[in-house]
Amino acid sequence: MPTVRSILLRLAGVALFLALLIGGVAFLIEVEIADERVSDLAKRESAAFLTDTRAALSAGAANTQLDDLLHRFMSSRDDARTAGRDGRFIVTELYDAGRAKTAEYVAPDAEWAEQRLSANRHGFPPVGDFQYDRFTLDGRIFIQTMEPLVDGDGTLLGYFESVFQLSTERSREILLDTMTVVGVSSLSVLGTALVLLPIFGAFNRGVLRLSRGLLDANIDTLTVLGSAIAKRDSDTNAHNYRVTILAIRLAEAMELEEDAIRRLVKGAFLHDVGKIAIPDRILLKPGKLDADEFSVMKTHVAHGLDIVASSVWLTDAADVVGGHHEKFDGSGYPVGLAGETIPVTARIFAVADVFDALTSRRPYKEPMSFAVAMDILRAGSGGHFDPVVLARFTAIAEGLHARLTALGDDGVETELRGLVGRYFQLA
Numbered sequence: 001m002p003t004v005r006s007i008l009l010r011l012a013g014v015a016l017f018l019a020l021l022i023g024g025v026a027f028l029i030e031v032e033i034a035d036e037r038v039s040d041l042a043k044r045e046s047a048a049f050l051t052d053t054r055a056a057l058s059a060g061a062a063n064t065q066l067d068d069l070l071h072r073f074m075s076s077r078d079d080a081r082t083a084g085r086d087g088r089f090i091v092t093e094l095y096d097a098g099r100a101k102t103a104e105y106v107a108p109d110a111e112w113a114e115q116r117l118s119a120n121r122h123g124f125p126p127v128g129d130f131q132y133d134r135f136t137l138d139g140r141i142f143i144q145t146m147e148p149l150v151d152g153d154g155t156l157l158g159y160f161e162s163v164f165q166l167s168t169e170r171s172r173e174i175l176l177d178t179m180t181v182v183g184v185s186s187l188s189v190l191g192t193a194l195v196l197l198p199i200f201g202a203f204n205r206g207v208l209r210l211s212r213g214l215l216d217a218n219i220d221t222l223t224v225l226g227s228a229i230a231k232r233d234s235d236t237n238a239h240n241y242r243v244t245i246l247a248i249r250l251a252e253a254m255e256l257e258e259d260a261i262r263r264l265v266k267g268a269f270l271h272d273v274g275k276i277a278i279p280d281r282i283l284l285k286p287g288k289l290d291a292d293e294f295s296v297m298k299t300h301v302a303h304g305l306d307i308v309a310s311s312v313w314l315t316d317a318a319d320v321v322g323g324h325h326e327k328f329d330g331s332g333y334p335v336g337l338a339g340e341t342i343p344v345t346a347r348i349f350a351v352a353d354v355f356d357a358l359t360s361r362r363p364y365k366e367p368m369s370f371a372v373a374m375d376i377l378r379a380g381s382g383g384h385f386d387p388v389v390l391a392r393f394t395a396i397a398e399g400l401h402a403r404l405t406a407l408g409d410d411g412v413e414t415e416l417r418g419l420v421g422r423y424f425q426l427a
Contacts, residue, residue, distance in 0.1 A: 039132050039145060045089065046147045046160035049073050057149065057157040067103035070094055074105040087167035095159040099124055102158065110165070124148075127156055141166040222269040222314075229275050238409040239360060241416045244268040246352035247345075248419050249400055253392045254348070262423050264345040266308075267320020271349060274304025274321070301325060301334045319343035324350050327384045339386075347386040351377065351393050354384070359401065370401050 050057070053069050061069075074092055090110035094103035125131040125146055132145040143164045149157045226240040247268045251261050275283055278300050282293045289297055304321040308314040323337065323346030330338030358373035368376075374397060381387045404412055 039130065039143070041164070043130065043147060045092075045162065046149065049160060050149050050157070054151065054157075058151060058155075063102045066094055070103040070105045074107075087165050089162050090165045091161075091163035093161040095124070095161065097156045097158055099159065124159055127154075140168075141171055222266060225273055226269040229272050238412060239356060240269060241409075241412045242360070242404055243271075243349075243352050243356045245404065245412065245416050245419060246356060246400065247349050248423075249396060250348050250352055250389070250393050251345070253396050254344075254389065256344070256348075258423055260345060263316040263319060264348060265420060265423060266314060266317035267324070267345060268349055268352075270304065270308060270314065270317050271320055271324050271353065272300065272304070273307050274300035274302065276307075277303040298325070298333050319345045320349045322346070324353060326350075328386050329383045331383070342386075344389075347389050351385050351389055354380075355393070355397065355401075370398060 049070070052073055053066070056065060056069060070092060074089065088107070090107040092105045093101055096102050123131070123146075125148060127148050127150055130145070130147050132143060134141065134143050136142070143166065144161070145164070146159060146161045149160050151157055223237075227237050230237055230240055244265060247264055248261060251264050256264070278297060282289065282296050285293065301322055305318055308317045308321055320343070322334070323343050326332035326335065326337045326342045326346060327350075328339060328342070328347070330336050355373055355377060358368045358376060359370060361367045374394065377385065377390060378394070381390050404415075407415055
């Protein structure tokens with residue numbers, strides 16, 4: 001469940017994203033405005049040039065004459081500072097109707113640009129159209145335009161191409177405007193977030209309390225169901241608690257992921273829940289079950305699977321409920337799974353369950369010693385038990401058994417609550 005701090009961080013992230021998005025849009029708008037201004041200026045320049053040179057163009061003047069006319073025209077426009085604070089035209093070129101270059105003007109300090117721009121020539125637009133392109137060189141913005149020169153009767157006289165360099169002042173202005181928009185939008189979103197944060201915080205705390213209550217209720221359901229079958233089976237809650245702790249510690253030693261351990265905990269609590277459906281004459285029979293009775297007893301696995309399948313929250317207990325009587329060599333039930341086809345949580349639980357059954361006092365038997373219990377487990381390695389799982393358990397079993405014995409029933413319950421709380425906490 002998100003905390004107030006995580007909500008604030010998410011809101012800050014959203015604010016930053018929106019600010020960058022809005023800033024990007026603002027930058028594009030500012031550049032588009034510059035494009036329009038330069039495009040309009042280029043159109044006015046080409047119209048003015050056409051007015052000044054219409055006769056020469058119509059008469060098919062020599063290239064040297066056209067080049068001279070273009071230089072005089074651009075020099076006069078530069079002296080008059082036609083472009084103003086937006087920037088200036090640094091290159092203009094004139095083409096005839098056959099698209100052959102007839103004249104060229106390059107500003108005195110812009111020879112480098114002509115060399116660089118030679119690779120950026122664009123096509124020739126159709127009569128009545130206008131074409132432009134924007135690009136950046138060495139951090140400076142340039143706008144390249146091309147417009148047909150058309151006589152009053154619609155005759156194509158040639159093409160007027162220009163390259164406009166956006167001034168440092170105008171570029172800085174675009175950047176400043178963009179940064180201002182980013183800053184204002186960031187502060188606006190963050191300000192709104194700070195205003196709404198107490199509301200979100202209160203709502204989040206309420207949802208957190210409800211979620212915690214629901215999770216606690218689900219965990220209580222595990223405990224109650226496990227206790228109910230233990231009472232019916234003439235067992236105690238302590239067995240369920242101990243075997244769950246043993247299974248958790250073994251899973252940790254095997255470095256299982258937390259999600260797998262949560263599935264293991266649910267399955268450990270409910271591993272024998274299906275025994276609710278077994279008749280007392282079989283479940284509570286003090287002696288050995290005959291073949292028919294054992295067949296009935298084995299159905300507790302299917303009953304258990306039916307029970308956990310009825311709850312969405314309990315369905316992931318199915319691996320342990322359905323697999324804790326399977327054996328590594330395939331001789332178990334209900335399916336006869338073998339090796340790693342048995343879910344690892346079931347293989348882990350099988351070791352923990354048998355160990356606790358051997359070392360616990362029951363109404364019909366005294367507890368076995370740790371050494372005898374471990375000898376029995378080792379005898380089942382590769383048959384009943386997964387050798388790898390058993391080897392990991394062997395490494396931790398003595399200290400773990402001693403601790404659980406020292407804790408007693410009340411201490412074991414407290415220990416288990418701490419472990420369950422760790423693995424079933426709200427995110």
